[in-house]
Amino acid sequence: GAGVSQSPSNKVTEKGKDVELRCDPISGHTALYWYRQSLGQGLEFLIYFQGNSAPDKSGLPSDRFSAERTGGSVSTLTIQRTQQEDSAVYLCASSLELVQGGEKLFFGSGTQLSVL
Amino acid sequence: KNEVEQSPQNLTAQEGEFITINCSYSVGISALHWLQQHPGGGIVSLFMLSSGKKKHGRLIATINIQEKHSSLHITASHPRDSAVYICAVLTSGSRLTFGEGTQLTVNP
Numbered sequence: 001g002a003g004v005s006q007s008p009s010n011k012v013t014e015k016g017k018d019v020e021l022r023c024d025p026i027s028g029h030t031a032l033y034w035y036r037q038s039l040g041q042g043l044e045f046l047i048y049f050q051g052n053s054a055p056d057k058s059g060l061p062s063d064r065f066s067a068e069r070t071g072g073s074v075s076t077l078t079i080q081r082t083q084q085e086d087s088a089v090y091l092c093a094s095s096l097e098l099v100q101g102g103e104k105l106f107f108g109s110g111t112q113l114s115v116l
Numbered sequence: 117k118n119e120v121e122q123s124p125q126n127l128t129a130q131e132g133e134f135i136t137i138n139c140s141y142s143v144g145i146s147a148l149h150w151l152q153q154h155p156g157g158g159i160v161s162l163f164m165l166s167s168g169k170k171k172h173g174r175l176i177a178t179i180n181i182q183e184k185h186s187s188l189h190i191t192a193s194h195p196r197d198s199a200v201y202i203c204a205v206l207t208s209g210s211r212l213t214f215g216e217g218t219q220l221t222v223n224p
Contacts, residue, residue: 033212035212042202042215043202043204043212045212050210056210056211058211098209098210103164104161105149105161107159107161109158
């Protein structure tokens with residue numbers, strides 16, 4: 001596609017429910033990143049993918065968070081048993097190759113998650 | 117202490133003024149990114165620097181690796197430059213560590 005697409009743009013859920021957030025990177029981009037931005041906070045790294053593998057999962061805040069990427073394209077971030085502190089904007093970005101190679105990042109518009 | 121510190125946190129300027137936003141970091145890095153986040157949340161990558169200076173239009177970014185410091189300059193500022201500017205450093209692998217951001221408001 002023309003840009004990084006995320007869905008849904010907004011998600012309101014009840015505490016304890018599971019949610020799935022989707023990211024469609026730019027076609028051909030091998031690297032995909034998930035970040036989180038809580039209200040009034042800076043951006044926080046969650047996980048990145050090179051192809052379908054995730055070399056660094058250390059940013060995931062708890063074992064309730066998981067992510068996968070299939071076919072080197074779409075990625076889903078799943079949060080199980082959501083808590084109020086999970087409320088944030090979840091941002092996805094992609095790059096042609098890993099940013100360590102000096103690649104430019106392209107961001108999606110984010111998913112605003114609100115846990116009531 | 118955060119690994120990435122930005123200053124100022126908030127900046128208000130009049131249209132046409134020269135603006136500088138600073139970023140200091142305390143860790144070894146392989147590259148530094150400047151990002152722009154507009155109201156509504158969209159983030160755009162402005163620059164990726166590993167040394168020296170880059171210029172794009174009215175935007176200039178510099179980095180001093182020895183001093184662990186980078187600056188983003190905006191010449192002839194315009195109200196449409198109003199946004200949050202975020203510094204992010206590449207520390208290990210492909211993991212970015214972000215500053216808290218600088219909220220810039222340019223008044224007409």
